[in-house]
Amino acid sequence: MKYEINTGDHALQIEIHSEREKLVIHYGDRHLEFEAVQVQADMYSVLMNNRSFVVGVCSRNKDRVNVNGTPVSLRLLDAVHLHLRELGWESMEETKAGLVETQIPGLITKIFHQKGDEVIEGEPLFLMEAMKMENEIKAPLSGKILRISVQEGQTVDKGTHIMEIG
Amino acid sequence: MFKKVLVANRGEIALRVMRTCREFGIETVAVYSEADRTAPHVLFADEAYLIGPAPSSESYLKLDKILDVARQSKADAIHPGYGFLSENTEFAHKVAEAGIVFIGPPAEAIETMGDKTMARQAMLQTNVPVVPGTEEPIKDPDKALEVAKDIGFPVLIKAAGGGGGKGMRIVETADDFVSAVGKAQRESKSAFGDDRVYIEKYLEGPHHIEFQVLADQHGNIIHLNERECSIQRRYQKVIEESPSPFIDAELREKMGAAAVETARKCNYLGAGTVEFLVDKYKNFYFLEMNTRLQVEHPVTEMITGIDLVEEQLRIAAGLALDIKQEEVSISGHAVECRIYAEDAVLDFTPSTGKIVMLQIPDGAGTRFDGAIRQGMEITPYYDPMLGKLICWAKDRESALNRSERALREFYIGGIETTIQFCRSVIRHPVFRKGTYDTHFYAKHKTELHEDLTRTSEEVLLVAGGAVFNHEEQIKHTSQSQGSERRSRSNWVTSQWRRDQS
Numbered sequence: 001m002k003y004e005i006n007t008g009d010h011a012l013q014i015e016i017h018s019e020r021e022k023l024v025i026h027y028g029d030r031h032l033e034f035e036a037v038q039v040q041a042d043m044y045s046v047l048m049n050n051r052s053f054v055v056g057v058c059s060r061n062k063d064r065v066n067v068n069g070t071p072v073s074l075r076l077l078d079a080v081h082l083h084l085r086e087l088g089w090e091s092m093e094e095t096k097a098g099l100v101e102t103q104i105p106g107l108i109t110k111i112f113h114q115k116g117d118e119v120i121e122g123e124p125l126f127l128m129e130a131m132k133m134e135n136e137i138k139a140p141l142s143g144k145i146l147r148i149s150v151q152e153g154q155t156v157d158k159g160t161h162i163m164e165i166g
Numbered sequence: 167m168f169k170k171v172l173v174a175n176r177g178e179i180a181l182r183v184m185r186t187c188r189e190f191g192i193e194t195v196a197v198y199s200e201a202d203r204t205a206p207h208v209l210f211a212d213e214a215y216l217i218g219p220a221p222s223s224e225s226y227l228k229l230d231k232i233l234d235v236a237r238q239s240k241a242d243a244i245h246p247g248y249g250f251l252s253e254n255t256e257f258a259h260k261v262a263e264a265g266i267v268f269i270g271p272p273a274e275a276i277e278t279m280g281d282k283t284m285a286r287q288a289m290l291q292t293n294v295p296v297v298p299g300t301e302e303p304i305k306d307p308d309k310a311l312e313v314a315k316d317i318g319f320p321v322l323i324k325a326a327g328g329g330g331g332k333g334m335r336i337v338e339t340a341d342d343f344v345s346a347v348g349k350a351q352r353e354s355k356s357a358f359g360d361d362r363v364y365i366e367k368y369l370e371g372p373h374h375i376e377f378q379v380l381a382d383q384h385g386n387i388i389h390l391n392e393r394e395c396s397i398q399r400r401y402q403k404v405i406e407e408s409p410s411p412f413i414d415a416e417l418r419e420k421m422g423a424a425a426v427e428t429a430r431k432c433n434y435l436g437a438g439t440v441e442f443l444v445d446k447y448k449n450f451y452f453l454e455m456n457t458r459l460q461v462e463h464p465v466t467e468m469i470t471g472i473d474l475v476e477e478q479l480r481i482a483a484g485l486a487l488d489i490k491q492e493e494v495s496i497s498g499h500a501v502e503c504r505i506y507a508e509d510a511v512l513d514f515t516p517s518t519g520k521i522v523m524l525q526i527p528d529g530a531g532t533r534f535d536g537a538i539r540q541g542m543e544i545t546p547y548y549d550p551m552l553g554k555l556i557c558w559a560k561d562r563e564s565a566l567n568r569s570e571r572a573l574r575e576f577y578i579g580g581i582e583t584t585i586q587f588c589r590s591v592i593r594h595p596v597f598r599k600g601t602y603d604t605h606f607y608a609k610h611k612t613e614l615h616e617d618l619t620r621t622s623e624e625v626l627l628v629a630g631g632a633v634f635n636h637e638e639q640i641k642h643t644s645q646s647q648g649s650e651r652r653s654r655s656n657w658v659t660s661q662w663r664r665d666q667s
Contacts, residue, residue, distance in 0.1 A: 005626050007626065012626055012630065014627070014630060016631070025627060027623075032631075034628075034631040036632060036635040039523075040523050041522040041579060042579050042580065044635070046628055046631065048627065057632055057633065058580065063633075065629040065633060066577070067621070067625045067629050067632075069574050069576070069585060069586050070586060070619075070621060070625060071511055071586055072619075072625060072626065073619070104517070105518065110352075127352075130546055131516040131548075131549070132357065132548075133516075158518065
């Protein structure tokens with residue numbers, strides 16, 4: 001089956017075949033025997049043509065892989081994805097660019113704007129206290145604040161929608 | 167010597183202190199918050215007492231509660247670790263009033279050195295040079311601007327009650343000054359409840375070099391050489407090493423003598439650290455004194471063979487130092503890498519969650535001071551530092567090779583960490599050469615981040631194969647469980663950015 005390893009900067013076209021217990025990756029004229037054995041939880045021992053790698057795959061975020069300590073961000077696009085892309089349909093899974101979400105839990109200490117305000121990219125939106133630090137969150141793009149979903153003094157979880165800019 | 171010591175802290179430093187206590191047959195008492203019932207320090211201790219809910223303001227900072235536990239458990243001494251109550255004069259006073267030994271300096275020394283302005287004023291009466299700047303803390307931003315203009319830009323704004331880089335900012339021009347003061351004040355107010363700041367000259371090619379001192383109750387004060395702490399990110403130390411590749415024996419002797427003079431000036435007792443700024447012309451200036459055990463104390467232990475916690479206990483118990491200045495030697499080289507639960511790729515966003523996989527490096531000259539284990543939840547309540555990797559070898563190059571090897575061996579799955587970032591720093595040619603200063607990170611940020619995410623074709627193929635394999639497994643598992651395939655999680659195109667000033 002055809003796949004594309006896409007990192008944003010690079011795209012490798014590969015084919016993956018299952019042969020008995022092993023996988024074979026075809027890349028250009030290379031044939032790579034690929035064997036992954038789960039060591040524990042999200043950690044695998046990979047032997048690719050007998051070269052040894054320790055690979056971490058996070059179930060929570062499958063696009064982030066760790067190979068021998070190096071973090072790799074990639075998407076593995078299958079034939080369906082590739083076909084959709086050929087038809088000009090971009091992935092429907094992309095995060096909305098103007099949606100500001102929290103990456104960690106914390107306390108919203110100050111909100112600098114009101115709904116309807118125009119902000120420019122890089123302008124501070126709000127302050128959040130988390131892990132003993134005051135974090136200033138800046139506008140990811142220029143636009144109008146369409147929605148503010150939290151109030152000052154509110155404790156928020158990871159992944160909370162704070163604002164939407166459009 | 168003490169029979170029972172209460173450790174008023176958590177995490178790696180609580181464990182670090184308890185380990186030495188146990189080696190000397192001293193019983194240990196842990197205190198813990200509701201979030202820490204199964205934390206490593208609770209499991210290690212001989213006794214453990216719940217002191218309150220998860221937020222540190224309701225638990226690890228509750229000094230009366232901790233004193234009650236000390237009385238109840240009949241502890242004869244309290245070790246405060248670092249952070250929390252370690253530099254709290256009220257706590258030091260109250261401990262002493264309760265007839266319990268505070269393992270640290272007298273409250274007066276904490277008071278003098280804890281307040282940067284008071285420390286500066288005290289140092290102006292000695293031969294130890296200080297950085298040009300304000301003598302008094304300032305509240306009014308316009309007045310501060312006048313001072314800044316007098317000193318000349320760039321200047322540094324610092325919180326009067328601060329530490330660890332919190333509430334600290336460099337300002338390049340007068341235009342940015344007033345808003346920067348406001349930010350520093352807000353940060354300082356929320357972190358320390360004090361919104362006074364002070365302004366000082368920003369030095370060229372500065373190195374942050376500190377000296378470990380030990381002072382006993384019999385008037386003996388010695389220093390245990392320096393630690394080079396110039397690898398910082400947002401004023402937080404990332405990697406420390408000893409000896410410093412920047413200073414020579416002559417400067418070491420001069421700075422060591424200044425450190426001892428500083429300790430003498432504030433009637434210091436116990437283990438302390440005198441921090442200096444050294445500019446590129448090798449002029450050194452007193453920066454501050456930390457009146458506690460430092461995070462990076464292990465590098466000193468590795469090169470001197472001295473257990474600093476043991477010395478703290480001995481001094482607090484009234485024993486005289488059994489080592490003289492001329493007997494302190496430097497053996498080999500040690501490097502410490504701080505491992506934080508932060509995502510270096512996403513601008514060091516704190517990362518919380520469960521540690522699903524843990525492989526701690528091992529082998530010759532490799533020490534890990536941490537308090538983590540597999541299955542443990544990293545919560546947002548406390549400092550994001552997971553632990554410290556300290557590598558020792560016969561010389562600097564070998565110590566760096568060893569650090570790189572150990573970092574590659576280190577694997578923490580489930581949360582993001584700074585392991586790989588430390589590796590990128592250690593293999594950077596400027597760091598390797600030892601010619602770096604505190605601007606290292608800012609100057610080489612792009613290269614470091616490129617190195618951090620640089621992947622060979624081979625690594626990409628391995629990663630792609632691993633994702634395929636993992637998805638097949640999940641598919642297989644969910645089919646066999648009759649449940650739906652888990653949806654693909656969004657790649658975090660984060661809008662989360664920390665303040666970059």
